[in-house]
Amino acid sequence: MSHLKQFSYIIKDTDFKKGPHVSVVEIQSHPFQHPKELIGFVNQNGVLKVHGIIDENQPKVINEFVLVGTGATIPDDMIERLYRIDSVLIGDGQYGYHAYILLDPRGIPEAGSDVGLIPKFKLSITYNPDADEDEKDELVELIAQFCGQHKGVVRYHPEAGGADQVEIHGYTDSFRQDQAFHNFMGQLYKSSVIDDVNLTKAV
Known part of the structure; x- marks a missing residue:
């Protein structure tokens, strides 16, 4: 029997700042499978949720998600680690947010090599x-x-x-x-x- 499960996690209003801000939200879960491709982000009746496939056979880890309000300034040391999930409107369309997952920098696989990156x-x-x-x-x-x-x-x-x-x-x-x-x-x-x-x- 498969140990992979479709799951969702709620992001509370108190977890992020409204307006042009960058908020890092930590979610503890079993590891997401193929997070760059298979994670979704929705506004379900005013509640923000992260949807993804998890491996229940693996121990829980801390996943970092980033909510970026339109007009926010992105920190330099974060930009190469952001992988876009989706964009949503909340508050009757008053606020626009862009959801990302924070992973290893582009070109750096989990093994730790920096193949594909050009050092400055x-x-x-x-x-x-x-x-x-x-x-x-x-x-x-x-x-x-x-x-x-x-x-x-x-x-x-x-x-x-x-x-x-x-x-x-x-x-x-x-x-x-x-x-x-x-x-x-x-x-x-x-x-x-x-x-x-x-x-x-x-x-």
């Missing part, structure tokens, strides 16, 4: 080979955490430069001006574990 900049980080291993592990964790928090615009390549070098590839040039990126660079420059930090505009 490269950050090469060279470790001091004589550095304390515990301090080095802390730095590696810092780099991985930063890239995980901004996976829509950067990718971590620990294998790129050999044992004492890693690379971070960036896919949105404007992210280099972001405060989070400046803070991260400041942490790298202060680290006694690092011998060299090299930022180039093209890869």
